[in-house]
Amino acid sequence: MTLEQQLSHYVGAAVKALYGIEADEKQIQLQKTRAEFEGNMTVVVFPFVKAARKAPQMVAQEIGEWLMANSQQLIAKYNAVQGFLNLSIADAWWIAQLGAIHADPAYGTWPANNRLMMVEYSSPNTNKPLHLGHVRNNLLGYSIAKIQEANGWKVVKTNIVNDRGIHICKSMLAWLKFGQGETPESSGKKGDHLIGDYYVRFDVEYKAQIKQLMAQGMDEDTAKREAPLMKEAQAMLLKWEQGDPEVRALWEKMNNWVYAGFDETYRRLGVAFDKIYYESNTYLEGKKEVERGLQEGIFYRRADNSVWADLTGDGLDEKLLLRQDGTSVYMTQDIGTAKLRFKDYPIDKMVYVVGNEQEYHFKVLSLLLDKLGFPFGKELVHFSYGMVELPNGKMKSREGTVVDADDLMDAMVRDAKEIARDKVNTLPDITEAEADEIARKVGMGALKYFILKVDPRKNMLFNPDESIDFNGNTGPFIQYTYARIQSVLRKAGDSVIGSRFSVLGSGLSVIGLEEKELTLIQRLTEYPAAVRQAGEDFSPAQIAAYAYNVACDFNSFYHDYSILNEEDPAKRSLRIVLSDCVARVIGSAMSLLGIEMPERM
RNA sequence: GGUUCGGUAGCUCAGUUGGAUAGAGCAACAGCCUUCUAAGCUGUGGGUCGCGGGUUCGACUCCCGCCCGAAUCACCA
Numbered sequence: 001m002t003l004e005q006q007l008s009h010y011v012g013a014a015v016k017a018l019y020g021i022e023a024d025e026k027q028i029q030l031q032k033t034r035a036e037f038e039g040n041m042t043v044v045v046f047p048f049v050k051a052a053r054k055a056p057q058m059v060a061q062e063i064g065e066w067l068m069a070n071s072q073q074l075i076a077k078y079n080a081v082q083g084f085l086n087l088s089i090a091d092a093w094w095i096a097q098l099g100a101i102h103a104d105p106a107y108g109t110w111p112a113n114n115r116l117m118m119v120e121y122s123s124p125n126t127n128k129p130l131h132l133g134h135v136r137n138n139l140l141g142y143s144i145a146k147i148q149e150a151n152g153w154k155v156v157k158t159n160i161v162n163d164r165g166i167h168i169c170k171s172m173l174a175w176l177k178f179g180q181g182e183t184p185e186s187s188g189k190k191g192d193h194l195i196g197d198y199y200v201r202f203d204v205e206y207k208a209q210i211k212q213l214m215a216q217g218m219d220e221d222t223a224k225r226e227a228p229l230m231k232e233a234q235a236m237l238l239k240w241e242q243g244d245p246e247v248r249a250l251w252e253k254m255n256n257w258v259y260a261g262f263d264e265t266y267r268r269l270g271v272a273f274d275k276i277y278y279e280s281n282t283y284l285e286g287k288k289e290v291e292r293g294l295q296e297g298i299f300y301r302r303a304d305n306s307v308w309a310d311l312t313g314d315g316l317d318e319k320l321l322l323r324q325d326g327t328s329v330y331m332t333q334d335i336g337t338a339k340l341r342f343k344d345y346p347i348d349k350m351v352y353v354v355g356n357e358q359e360y361h362f363k364v365l366s367l368l369l370d371k372l373g374f375p376f377g378k379e380l381v382h383f384s385y386g387m388v389e390l391p392n393g394k395m396k397s398r399e400g401t402v403v404d405a406d407d408l409m410d411a412m413v414r415d416a417k418e419i420a421r422d423k424v425n426t427l428p429d430i431t432e433a434e435a436d437e438i439a440r441k442v443g444m445g446a447l448k449y450f451i452l453k454v455d456p457r458k459n460m461l462f463n464p465d466e467s468i469d470f471n472g473n474t475g476p477f478i479q480y481t482y483a484r485i486q487s488v489l490r491k492a493g494d495s496v497i498g499s500r501f502s503v504l505g506s507g508l509s510v511i512g513l514e515e516k517e518l519t520l521i522q523r524l525t526e527y528p529a530a531v532r533q534a535g536e537d538f539s540p541a542q543i544a545a546y547a548y549n550v551a552c553d554f555n556s557f558y559h560d561y562s563i564l565n566e567e568d569p570a571k572r573s574l575r576i577v578l579s580d581c582v583a584r585v586i587g588s589a590m591s592l593l594g595i596e597m598p599e600r601m
Numbered sequence: 602g603g604u605u606c607g608g609u610a611g612c613u614c615a616g617u618u619g620g621a622u623a624g625a626g627c628a629a630c631a632g633c634c635u636u637c638u639a640a641g642c643u644g645u646g647g648g649u650c651g652c653g654g655g656u657u658c659g660a661c662u663c664c665c666g667c668c669c670g671a672a673u674c675a676c677c678a
Contacts, residue, residue: 036622049658082621083620166677167677315604320675356671359672359673360672386671453615455614458607458614461613473613480638480640545625548625552625556643559643565637
């Protein structure tokens with residue numbers, strides 16, 4: 001039973017005994033005591049003052065007295081300030097909690113709920129490399145998967161690769177025309193960057209053609225349509241759909257270059273997938289579903305042969321599902337992908353990690369799946385996150401105002417190495433390889449924490465001119481706290497094992513806790529609830545905030561008290577155990593964010 | 602114009618279902634390493650919580666109106 005549940009029970013009994021109130025859960029308001037007051041937990045007594053017909057201060061006093069007499073020593077002290085009853089929980093209770101935490105190797109994770117959640121994230125186009133926007137998506141998706149696993153879900157991480165369409169043809173065409181057979185090997189470029197360069201090249205050449213046509217007196221819209229490059233790209237797309245062997249072979253070759261590049265970026269980001277879907281495989285399935293819907297009268301065909309869904313009854317518009325020429329659109333593909341997924345897995349909950357610019361799309365998708373008879377349709381979750389903005393606005397691939405994912409990671413690790421130079425070199429027996437590994441973990445930790453600490457729903461700002469911090473509320477600050485603890489534990493050696501029994505097995509009540517020890521233990525007891533709340537809210541930011549608070553509490557404790565040099569062996573042991581638990585909770589929380597911990601730094 | 606989401610310190614961000622004097626970090630300034638890692642700790646200054654009403658013991662939080670910003674309302678994805 002949690003502390004809140006126990007206290008809630010006692011407070012309920014108190015107001016019943018004192019005032020004859022049958023208090024429900026809403027009325028019994030418990031909160032953590034604010035730092036400026038003495039105590040650990042606070043009861044807000046305002047809800048009872050009316051029925052008690054006494055001043056808030058008096059009510060708080062009376063409940064406090066009653067709890068002292070009837071709480072089986074759980075509550076050691078109390079003080080009443082206006083309508084707030086501050087309770088001090090007995091040291092023995094906290095020490096018992098610490099013992100339980102220390103004994104639980106899976107502390108903070110919840111038991112399996114035997115339900116399966118599929119989390120889709122990343123979802124790249126294969127015509128350009130990943131940028132900072134994708135980085136936010138990948139980090140959020142991966143972290144959410146980890147958080148839901150910690151909440152007892154079986155999670156399947158999935159990726160839908162948009163590997164077909166006109167945008168891919170543009171890169172292919174530009175490469176054919178201007179590439180002169182360039183390959184990742186011949187140029188030394190990563191495959192995704194190589195393809196991205198040709199996507200940009202297409203746009204440059206295309207714009208030049210438009211300009212030329214307009215100079216000849218053509219209006220802009222016509223020029224855009226009639227430019228030879230665009231016509232060629234469309235012809236190529238048609239050939240692709242018809243299965244033309246040459247186009248298909250080129251397509252496969254170039255996509256494989258991109259995949260090799262993506263794999264490297266994913267590996268460096270530390271994200272992974274259990275199952276990858278490709279739109280080239282799912283769009284036909286989507287067309288089949290639309291045809292079925294058409295036959296069953298769920299959708300309708302217009303005179304021009306295009307197929308539509310009428311969602312006006314649901315407060316939305318009419319939505320195109322198949323073009324006049326029978327080709328599919330984004331929505332069609334998503335229907336097909338959903339169908340295949342539910343064929344492949346017994347999914348209880350489907351989560352799409354996709355930017356908030358697509359909220360309308362997922363509203364529509366949810367309705368369409370529901371109309372097509374998929375039971376999961378109505379309950380799909382669009383985990384909608386905000387954009388990453390630069391000081392001068394949104395990132396735009398074609399305008400070159402993007403922060404490239406690979407470049408950014410390089411810069412972060414380089415900065416970490418630079419900052420650590422004087423520091424890490426002083427570590428005993430440090431090797432160049434270990435120093436590099438520390439720089440990698442710290443640089444990536446700074447980047448990941450920087451992104452994940454922000455509420456996912458909000459747009460966030462990234463200023464390329466200001467390097468991401470390594471001090472303060474950052475990933476490295478938390479990693480540093482962890483590394484410090486590991487250093488202490490290494491020096492403590494085997495005494496950790498022995499001490500566990502000497503402190504926690506006997507004489508629980510003889511040790512009085514110092515204030516900052518208690519604060520830390522209380523913080524640790526909040527971890528499971530933090531994991532649960534973060535799961536319910538789909539919020540890695542809450543985990544980040546929790547980990548930061550633990551680290552702050554520990555650093556303050558570490559500064560004020562000695563651990564290994566403490567003379568009282570019981571206290572020394574308790575502090576070692578406490579430090580060990582802090583490190584484990586920090587490590588666990590940060591792993592939910594996909595952030596690795598260095599053993600030294 | 603309709604819908605959705607935002608607006609909190611100079612900057613970047615927190616702020617559980619309404620609770621005590623609204624918090625961190627960065628930046629600025631002032632201290633703390635003969636003691637377990639100073640990527641740390643302590644302190645100072647910095648606020649009309651966009652504006653105006655309302656609900657009540659109590660509002661950054663809930664309701665209404667307005668202002669500002671973003672996204673979206675495609676035979677793009």
